[in-house]
Amino acid sequence: MGSLLDRRGWIGFLATGLVLIVVVPLLNTLPADSPAHLADYLVPLFGKYACYALLALSLDLVWGYAGILSLGHGAFFALGGYAMGMYLMRQVGTRGVYQNPILPDFMVFLNWKELPWYWYGFDHFAFAALMIVLVPGILAFVFGWLAFRSRVTGVYLSIITQALTYALWLAFFRNDMGFGGNNGMTDFKDLLGMPLQSGAMHRGLYIASVVAMGLGFLVCRYIVTSKLGRLLLAVRDAQSRVRFLGYSVAHAQVFVFTISAVLAGIAGALYVPQVGIINPSEFSPANSIEIAIWVAVGGRGTLVGALVGAVIINYAKTYLTGAVPEAWLYFLGAIFILVTLVFPNGIVGLVNRWRGPRRAPPAAPRGLLDEKVAP
Amino acid sequence: MVCRLRLFLLAFLPLLLAVHGGFAATDDAKLASLVAQLGADDFDQKVAAVGELAAIPDPRVVAVLKALEDGNLYVTKDKKVVLAAQDGDNFATSDPVTGAKIGTATSDDIDQIIVNNRVRTVIDAALGTLNLFSPDRDARLAAALDLIKNPSPTAGPALVKALAAEQDAAIRQDMTLALAEARLNAPDKKVQLAAIAELSGSMDPAVFNILSALHDSTGLDPDVKKADENALAAISQRLQLVRIGMTLFEGLSLGSILLLAAIGLSITFGVMGVINMAHGEMIMLGAYSTYVVQQLFVGYLPADWLDAYLIVSLPVAFVVTAAVGIALERSVIRFLYTRPLETLLATWGVSLILQQFVRTIFGSPNKAVDNPSYMTGGFDLIGGAFITWNRLVILVFCFIVLGVLGLILKRTSFGLHMRAVTQNRDMAAAMGIPTARIDALTFGLGSGIAGIAGVALSQIGNVSPNLGTIYIVDSFMVVVFGGVGSLFGTLAGAMSLGIVNKLLEPVAGAVLGKVVVLIAIILFIQRRPRGLFALRGRAAEN
Structure with missing residues (x-):
């Protein structure tokens, strides 16, 4: 351990980064009749995948390495997205349907006279960027501090994280909350003074998403290769023993949970301008559970697996919901069952097995150290 | 002859x-x-003539x-x-x-x-008054109730006459109230006071409204005003009590629905520590079984047998969902007993497949399941409190289910084995209990009860493929709040959540109330991670 990545790892990382950051945008700028041209609609789509990958990465950090299966990561993602949405909404200014310079359209529609206090400051990008990090981070910190201090673990934690996102889901549906209610926020015009609907902006957001994904990967990698990372693995596999050895399990868990929520929030913030809408459905418990399957498909506790899994499942979703909509849920359901029953180590596990035992992942032998979670 | x-x-x-x-x-x-x-x-003459005709x-x-x-x-x-x-x-x-x-x-x-229009109004009032003498009891009752809601000073003489002829006690009571209302604005102070005294014994919100209208009217005699205030206070106190009682009933009703939805989960979660995310879909399958049984009754059996479909649905839904549950346990869940978090994901996959499966067969639109005649409508209790039969039947039914389940757990050998496995799986196995079989049967029982819950839920709402997802989070909350593996805990959890939800509803609104309850549960779990009625002793320690 110790080093962030080995030599081959760095080569792979940089090569992938080069392809994604340089080649993809270049192919998009080729003339439209060129055979190598990358269609315009694909750029935001790839950007969306990158955001999903970052989200999956954040879940893998807590689930794969600390054994915390959060079923509420969609909430942190959505909160980051809402913070970005609020900034974009303020940027609309007088170009809205009601041409109110201060109030977003949905507030004018609701007959509100002034901006609620929690909207103050969102006309500045720096403030919005701070909130994108702070809001999910603080929520995760408070929630994690309460939960982990009381040693709520395993399925109980999964259930209350689900309750968290469910509560937010219900709350954000309300018009009185001042976040656009059922319809959420949409019809964004521009970001940092540049129009959102332009090829350059699409490429810029795509590159930003890929960079965020890469940096997120390095941050996670840094955490899991550090001493803290070893501690987290130990917490995952034998929580009580770690506690008896004198480590503060709760502190480690709160730390990693908060970092993970911040990463999810950033993913959400990059996601919103690329899809052009944020609404309460992002909080739906089903969404959060789906993230877990991206990680499981790729192989949890590997980081790379989360990235791969998110992209593969979402590509399948894009393809199947377009081609055979009825089949998508069958497919997703079958993936859930197959991955947990037959391929618990996911794609990365399969690749490693094929490559031979030399590169086995640092997973604990199953059953030996597993602590029972529920009575 | x-x-x-x-x-x-x-x-x-x-x-x-x-x-x-x-x-x-x-x-x-x-x-x-x-x-x-x-x-x-x-x-004016026409109006006067109609008014006089009304008294004949x-x-x-x-x-x-x-x-x-x-x-x-x-x-x-x-x-x-x-x-x-x-x-x-x-x-x-x-x-x-x-x-x-x-x-x-x-x-x-x-x-x-x-x-x-003026004449028309008088005609309508006259026709209403004339109904007081109708040979049909319901028509008389309706006329009296209508006069309580919309009192007319001219109805006085007719009411006196009708009262003299009326035999039915309930109608007499309503007519007396209506008469008192008709006399409220009488010129004679004594008559007014007597009318107010009569009305102050009522619990009807309509009477309250009329008395408060009198209170707001100008030029009122101070004595009358005072008597009116006292009557208003007396009625509003009684109405308040009724409202509290009604809120409690609504809370219990919601609690009974939550209980039905959660009880099966409490069994599977409690005994096997398995988070079954497909539990909601078992409820949904039970509801669809009801729908199918209803359609079969409509299609193949005489019309007057239709009411029996609900009774037939209960065993059908139980068998269908128990079979699906056992199949699920044997094919998926038993391989995952050491990995609870992954069971959660696998059963979520199952739930997606079941939802899509039902959607493929029955289509996405909601299916309506009609209430049988004995669950349609309801009755007025007191003070405007209306109790619907289906809510009442479900409330009673959930206690029957709970009782039967309690008997199974305490009085049968299967129940004994189940409890043994819950407390200490390894020791139970060592004593010769076939734990694998018990697991499968337990899962079947839990799923079957979810199916029965589906039958009940089909009576209060539409049946749709995502019926289960509505209840899944709530069910988990009930189980976790009440304490895993404790039937009594599940009962207490469901009822208290139901009542708290309904108490908060008028204060905070339905959605915000629910959000508050969810946050309260999240905070509660921090303090008691094992729920209200946690298992104590060795079983709780691992």
């Missing part, structure tokens, strides 16, 4: 006619003159008033009021009271009696 009866009647017919004729004769002259007054040009409890008056309202009454050149029906270009005229034919008239001979 019939023949003799007929003879008997024939013999008495002249007598009966004579009695009726004699009674009518006294009123006929007055009736005729009032009807003639309807033909006056002046609306005679079916012929009803006919005349209806004819007037429908525009079938005409007045001839010599100021006689006739009933006219168009017959080609001409009108066939007849006497409105006796119905005797008069002849034909052209449209030049007769003029329609014009009725304006």
